[in-house]
Amino acid sequence: xxxxxxxxxxxxxxxxxxxxxxxxxxxxxxxxxxxxxxxxxxxxxxxxxxxxxxxxxxxxxxxxxxxxxxxxxxxxxxxxxxxxxxxxxxxxxxxxxxxxxxxxxxxxxxx
Amino acid sequence: xxxxxxxxxxxxxxxxxxxxxxxxxxxxxxxxxxxxxxxxxxxxxxxxxxxxxxxxxxxxxxxxxxxxxxxxxxxxxxxxxxxxxxxxxxxxxxxxxxxxxxxxxxxxxxxxx
Numbered sequence: 001x002x003x004x005x006x007x008x009x010x011x012x013x014x015x016x017x018x019x020x021x022x023x024x025x026x027x028x029x030x031x032x033x034x035x036x037x038x039x040x041x042x043x044x045x046x047x048x049x050x051x052x053x054x055x056x057x058x059x060x061x062x063x064x065x066x067x068x069x070x071x072x073x074x075x076x077x078x079x080x081x082x083x084x085x086x087x088x089x090x091x092x093x094x095x096x097x098x099x100x101x102x103x104x105x106x107x108x109x110x111x
Numbered sequence: 112x113x114x115x116x117x118x119x120x121x122x123x124x125x126x127x128x129x130x131x132x133x134x135x136x137x138x139x140x141x142x143x144x145x146x147x148x149x150x151x152x153x154x155x156x157x158x159x160x161x162x163x164x165x166x167x168x169x170x171x172x173x174x175x176x177x178x179x180x181x182x183x184x185x186x187x188x189x190x191x192x193x194x195x196x197x198x199x200x201x202x203x204x205x206x207x208x209x210x211x212x213x214x215x216x217x218x219x220x221x222x223x224x
Contacts, residue, residue, distance in 0.1 A: 043215035097209035101154045
């Protein structure tokens, strides 16, 4: 079945620097790739998503890129701020309700 | 809209007791998901409802778990009898469609002693 691998499991960056989190998926039929952010003790919330007909999408300081050939997608956060500290989850689906989730990346922003 | 509302937020119970978790969907959403989150297993989909009908319950761990959606705005997840390995955070999430953005509730943290 579909599998989503997420790396790294923990990422520590200096405030103001960029952070990149990568995910790979196994099923080439996957066509929807959301990213959720979960702050400590809070609910996961969608921050950005991309569909397979697009290679890149940006929303202010965050961007997602998709490489369908290599079957991987990445989350980029620029000019990191303390409020970016959280666990980030990638996911993939084939356009139905079944989201296959990555294991999560704990992002730590060092002051 | 207040968002997805879950209760209780925290539940501590003893092994063997019945646990009922509750979820109120966002008005107008027709898709309802129950997830379980643990450090070891991450986010696991337990059951998915569409228009009040259970579509996929393959993630329900065993017969001790059951879920209902008696109307378009409310769902319950019941564990009977509960076991220590059921300790986790249980989230419900609703969506406008099966492929739309998931709106999660605050979660119910369950501890079974």
